[in-house]
Amino acid sequence: MVASTIGLKRVVIEPVTRVEGHGKVTILLDEKRQVRQTRLHIVEFRGFERFIQGRPFWEVPVLVQRLCGICPVSHHLAAAKAMDRIVGGEKLTPTAEKMRRLMHYGQFFQSHALHFFHLVSPDLLFGFDADPAIRNVIGVALKYPELAVQGVMMRKYGQEVIKRTAGKKIHGTGAIPGGINKNLSIQERDELLKDLEQMVIWSRAALKLCKDYTVEHLEKLAPFGSFDSNHLSIIRQDGALDIYNGGLRAITADGKKIFDHVDNQKYLEYIAEEVRPWSYMKFPFIKPLGPETGWYRVGPLARINTADFIDTPEAEAARKEFMALTKGKPNNISMAYHWARLIELLHAIEKIKELLHDKDLQGTDLVVKGSRRDEAVGILEAPRGTLFHHYKVDKNDQVVMANLIVSTTNNNEPMNRAIQKVAQDDLSGHELTEGLLNHIEVAIRAYDPCLSCATHALGQMPLVVEVVDVDGNIVDRKVRGVCE
Amino acid sequence: MSATIEFTIDGKEIKGQPGQTILEAAQQAGVYIPRLCYMKGLTPWGSCRVCTVLINGRPQAACTQPIAPGMVVESSTDKVNALRRNIIDMLFVEGNHFCMFCEKSGSCELQALAYRLGIAAPKYPFMFPKRELDMSHPDVFIDHNRCIQCARCVRASRDVDGKHVFDFADRGAHRRIAVNAEAFLKDTDLAVTDKAAEACPVGAIVKKRTGYAVPFGQRLYDKKPIGSEIEAGVKS
Ligand code: FES
Numbered sequence: 001m002v003a004s005t006i007g008l009k010r011v012v013i014e015p016v017t018r019v020e021g022h023g024k025v026t027i028l029l030d031e032k033r034q035v036r037q038t039r040l041h042i043v044e045f046r047g048f049e050r051f052i053q054g055r056p057f058w059e060v061p062v063l064v065q066r067l068c069g070i071c072p073v074s075h076h077l078a079a080a081k082a083m084d085r086i087v088g089g090e091k092l093t094p095t096a097e098k099m100r101r102l103m104h105y106g107q108f109f110q111s112h113a114l115h116f117f118h119l120v121s122p123d124l125l126f127g128f129d130a131d132p133a134i135r136n137v138i139g140v141a142l143k144y145p146e147l148a149v150q151g152v153m154m155r156k157y158g159q160e161v162i163k164r165t166a167g168k169k170i171h172g173t174g175a176i177p178g179g180i181n182k183n184l185s186i187q188e189r190d191e192l193l194k195d196l197e198q199m200v201i202w203s204r205a206a207l208k209l210c211k212d213y214t215v216e217h218l219e220k221l222a223p224f225g226s227f228d229s230n231h232l233s234i235i236r237q238d239g240a241l242d243i244y245n246g247g248l249r250a251i252t253a254d255g256k257k258i259f260d261h262v263d264n265q266k267y268l269e270y271i272a273e274e275v276r277p278w279s280y281m282k283f284p285f286i287k288p289l290g291p292e293t294g295w296y297r298v299g300p301l302a303r304i305n306t307a308d309f310i311d312t313p314e315a316e317a318a319r320k321e322f323m324a325l326t327k328g329k330p331n332n333i334s335m336a337y338h339w340a341r342l343i344e345l346l347h348a349i350e351k352i353k354e355l356l357h358d359k360d361l362q363g364t365d366l367v368v369k370g371s372r373r374d375e376a377v378g379i380l381e382a383p384r385g386t387l388f389h390h391y392k393v394d395k396n397d398q399v400v401m402a403n404l405i406v407s408t409t410n411n412n413e414p415m416n417r418a419i420q421k422v423a424q425d426d427l428s429g430h431e432l433t434e435g436l437l438n439h440i441e442v443a444i445r446a447y448d449p450c451l452s453c454a455t456h457a458l459g460q461m462p463l464v465v466e467v468v469d470v471d472g473n474i475v476d477r478k479v480r481g482v483c484e
Numbered sequence: 485m486s487a488t489i490e491f492t493i494d495g496k497e498i499k500g501q502p503g504q505t506i507l508e509a510a511q512q513a514g515v516y517i518p519r520l521c522y523m524k525g526l527t528p529w530g531s532c533r534v535c536t537v538l539i540n541g542r543p544q545a546a547c548t549q550p551i552a553p554g555m556v557v558e559s560s561t562d563k564v565n566a567l568r569r570n571i572i573d574m575l576f577v578e579g580n581h582f583c584m585f586c587e588k589s590g591s592c593e594l595q596a597l598a599y600r601l602g603i604a605a606p607k608y609p610f611m612f613p614k615r616e617l618d619m620s621h622p623d624v625f626i627d628h629n630r631c632i633q634c635a636r637c638v639r640a641s642r643d644v645d646g647k648h649v650f651d652f653a654d655r656g657a658h659r660r661i662a663v664n665a666e667a668f669l670k671d672t673d674l675a676v677t678d679k680a681a682e683a684c685p686v687g688a689i690v691k692k693r694t695g696y697a698v699p700f701g702q703r704l705y706d707k708k709p710i711g712s713e714i715e716a717g718v719k720s
């Protein structure tokens with residue numbers, strides 16, 4: 001009787017679907033049949049903001065993870081940071097803050113590893129223009145089995161870190177308003193230390209592979225889907241890269257500061273969102289600059305560009321090398337996202353190592369509370385970029401307002417620009433060639449948007465591309481990898 | 485000196501005292517009979533029917549049925565458990581039970597019973613009723629989405645706290661737990677220390693700002709299925 005419960009799945013009911021959907025690209029032509037504009041349509045799910053209306057505020061960090069099957073930890077922590085302020089517990093105990101950081105680095109490690117090995121490595125190893133039938137993770141597994149194994153093991157390691165900090169690999173409960181619900185036992189620490197060195201070695205190798213590829217193919221990669229833009233991230237007080245805590249910093253394409261160390265609570269004075277009739281997803285921009293020139297990039301490239309330095313030695317050396325390519329100026333190459341992402345991969349594992357050796361993780365002081373607030377903002381850097389969570393809570397403890405700007409939304413305009421660049425460079429006439437389809441896919445992938453989440457496992461991005469002439473007629477249409 | 489009453493549950497000899505219910509006598513003998521509306525210290529209610537057993541082949545609620553000499557009780561058999569599963573299945577779809585983000589998850593009797601009885605996925609279509617929250621009280625809240633109408637809060641408040649904070653309102657499918665006030669829980673004399681504030685087997689009446697404080701692995705039913713403390717605790 002008792003034994004009969006073993007191996008059963010948990011009772012699961014899904015009230016909110018995941019954010020990820022299929023990408024649809026429309027290429028609009030002018031009279032001369034030249035590319036006038038391209039539009040990336042992502043069906044962004046915002047029903048969540050309505051769904052949590054009236055829910056108790058402490059439920060939000062757990063509830064919000066249903067938004068995304070791939071980066072739930074980012075939402076968990078961003079919401080928790082906001083709820084810390086609601087309970088007046090934003091000055092976390094060392095144990096709580098370090099446990100959360102460990103969780104966050106674990107998520108970066110697994111997310112970046114998954115993206116590189118499953119989605120990007122096929123493009124690098126087989127070339128962008130290779131047949132998608134070979135250019136996928138199965139192809140990598142057949143031709144470079146050791147690399148495919150590394151990808152799986154690194155992802156798994158990141159998940160093990162998450163499990164020991166959040167309680168579960170996905171949809172844990174670790175972060176609670178004002179702190180954390182567990183510390184790291186000596187046994188848990190030792191389990192994670194066991195494979196740590198191997199992870200460092202593999203991270204170095206992956207970074208080298210990506211860097212060498214980028215440098216070697218720079219002539220082709222530098223203009224590919226590239227354009228100048230502003231860059232945005234949070235930043236530590238001393239200018240170091242920090243993915244968990246810091247004020248907002250924005251810089252121009254050539255590195256001038258637009259604003260710096262902006263109090264997270266005041267983000268609405270600096271960031272606004274534009275609505276365009278053809279898109280479900282909004283277009284965020286830097287308020288003082290306006291929507292025309294104020295749009296910006298987020299994510300690994302933006303973070304390496306905004307940071308003055310990285311506080312772990314190997315990643316810092318890698319950052320210097322990266323910045324040397326553009327003579328210390330911000331790097332505006334779309335395809336450099338991958339290199340930047342792997343610098344962060346190495347940084348994440350260096351940080352995990354640092355934290356695992358920190359005795360504070362075995363501390364028992366887990367939660368703090370202070371005077372209650374009724375409004376709070378939580379901002380952090382998710383693997384894909386800056387993530388904003390903003391809530392209002394009434395005196396009965398019920399959420400009355402929620403506003404989220406997710407990483408992929410922040411990169412909305414940049415992704416559209418990247419596709420436009422590729423289309424302008426590669427579309428001749430109005431025919432959609434396989435080559436163009438490949439290039440659109442590769443350009444979108446550089447930004448690692450959440451629409452790729454749905455098919456992470458197979459490494460194929462579901463994509464619909466349409467060419468529309470000046471009269472609004474669809475003159476060509478191709479569909480790739482749309483499943484379900 | 486009270487006489488002993490002898491009967492059997494699933495072939496096992498049980499010795500009980502006069503006046504005991506089947507559920508109590510079984511429990512004393514280390515036999516767990518699944519239950520939801522029963523709670524130690526409260527008047528048996530007999531409404532949820534999860535404790536159903538077959539007595540000489542006829543279904544009865546073990547929490548209200550007194551023991552009698554020579555009774556042949558069938559409890560942990562495929563037939564009876566299928567019946568119980570059906571009740572649990574219906575309870576799950578009749579309300580809005582989202583275990584994956586519910587703060588009671590891991591310590592919820594309904595969820596724990598589902599696991600113990602081997603329910604992996606919901607069997608009936610969800611009804612998704614529209615239900616409200618009452619968050620007006622400073623320390624305790626009601627989430628009607630998760631109420632299974634076991635009346636444990638009603639009895640705890642009335643019989644233990646002597647307050648009568650909760651009662652039922654409306655009839656049939658619209659029947660629901662209501663508070664003994666104009667509209668809100670804050671207008672009652674419920675205190676967070678009341679028995680009624682901890683009587684709920686699910687996540688319908690919960691103490692505020694305590695959610696998720698217990699990590700995975702340490703919650704009430706994480707290590708052992710519901711009922712194992714009864715099975716382990718008492719020798720027959
Ligand atoms: S426990 Fe017996 S009817 Fe509910």
Ligand code: NI
Pocket residue numbers: 019068069070071072450453
């Ligand atoms: Ni996501």
